[in-house]
Amino acid sequence: MPLAPTLAVIGGGQLARMMAQPAIALGLPLRLLAEAEGVSAAQVIVDQQVGNHLSLDDLRAVTTGCDVVTFDHEHVPTEHLHALVADGIAVRPGPDALVYAQDKGLMRAKLTEIGVPCPRNALVTTPEQVEEFGLPCVLKTTRGGYDGKGVWMVREISQAQEAFDAAAAAGVEVLAEELVDFRRELSALVARSPSGQAAAYPIAESRQVDGVCSEVIAPAPDLSDELSAHAQQIALKVAGELGVTGILAVELFETNDGRVLVNELAMRPHNTGHWTQDGAETSQFENHLRAVMDLPLGSPAPRARWSVMGNILGGPNDAGRLYDGFPHVMARDPHLKVHLYGKEWRPGRKVGHVNVFGDDLDDCLERARHAVAWFRGDLGDHSE
Template identity: 60%
Template structure:
């Protein structure tokens, strides 16, 4: 696996019961996955020679991020190394301009958008193709967790995104009801499964809480979202896990609709709830898919599951808070990533589940806030 973050750590964990041996290409020995995987190569994934040397002896290559250069992945495939997802699919998660063009071509509902050349072009987009300002600007490559995204209210505010030296995508600012995510997994021979559509609650551009399934989501819209994600996975040739981040909106008649916001071709934060709340987790199904094994059951174990991210806060050692959280809620599941605790850094997550949504949400919120130090009782 290329990438040593927490996604690789949890994917490795899911492969242990199957006897899968992982080899990891990690930036540093301190990376989350590098702390638990036995076979670690420390190196730069942007260097082709490093990738080629790492790939020797691997049956298949997969990733916990989308940033490996596409031309390097094509070189690995030319060397006879299976890469899943392959470069033809992964480019749609790397480049937002390519993604929007392809999604539009297959009829997937998207916000109005266009790649723009400069602030004056942003103003032309706003006045002729959108509903005026504000407009959302995104660098087509390299953004994540709110980075590389700007909401601008005039052409004068639009200069900053162009300083990165990469193309910029302009999108209408969507007046959405809430954010959803449809997670699916697809294998090389075309078997696919869909998890329940979830609600994803963002705070300052970072995923804070995921509720599975999304409360009060009409059945027809849920099915539509799952079918859309499965169609995207098939049309783009995705192998492994695909997260389709969605906006729930209302049309002119007040009917609920969905628009595609982003794609991620790897296990995703919106699917972390499956680690404890689904019969087969996103991590286990991703492993099965990239190895072309039969996929597991994606159905939930309980009526409601809530995942809340734990951000670094006032506790330099939040492990001391385990005693309180575990004693207060024996059903709580805590997943920490082995990262140094820094304010605002995503260092873990908690999951809770049960029959009453308000109770399940309160349990997850209390644990995450206590581990962060926001509350002390």
């Protein structure tokens, strides 16, 4: 008899990789469907198969003998997830929930139905309809976009055609949204189990560079208790109404007039929650595993007054082996934690992150930024 139920994870990226450590501590066997040999998670999860998440045969092969399946990404076709459910596999989050993270058009319609505040939006099929919607605006493909991909800022109608060409090539629709006048971006992270238990992490501020998260501060500085509680309640409401199991990240705009609007949903561990690995009593990765296995959730309470996560993004120049940055950053800051993803350096690619925590926000920011700059090679050669 197995010592514990086996959990299948679809997708071999860094999120699956970071599930491995809490799974080891919990004695929870993981089985991985990796898109290729040697990808990030395949370097640390022994029980693995190489396959295509678009193939139902590959999905069935990797989940045979598993009790539960969860995800590193949201790109498994909804009809395949329903087929796995029919096979008796516990799919978490389930297809009826995950579809709202897969399709932005469906997500906007559902959030409006349940009374969750969103930017003004509409599905559009022609540049003329974009003009009628109103410029400037943001155009998004309803499926497939992430980290700034599949998103276009349209200030002149001539800029709209690129979005329609991309959508036609991918066989998806185009969503128009108002260009929100916002102060900053926030992230509300919650965990929810099938039995309905939920845990909410402090609201974090995320900072972007070219549409990619570069830095996260938890809790968000200068956020009123009222708006913080409101943002948490939005995330808890979305998780409950949609029946989410696992981690739900709700990306929000804090507007200049003191409101919050939902921007995106992710139903998996999320970049804006990486600070929890070292800054919270229970990381998002452990709580995701606890949730999908329907175990009692761990405390989301912070360990320190402030936590800062800095993404290590590949720069224009090859910084060499990231490992060679360890002597400097570890000697300079013994309290800093480094998480590398086992990925080759590529411009704009997320190859790792650092976490720092403490009582002084400015100090935490300086420490995180210095370490990121050093790993990127912005401050000198790693051999110095």
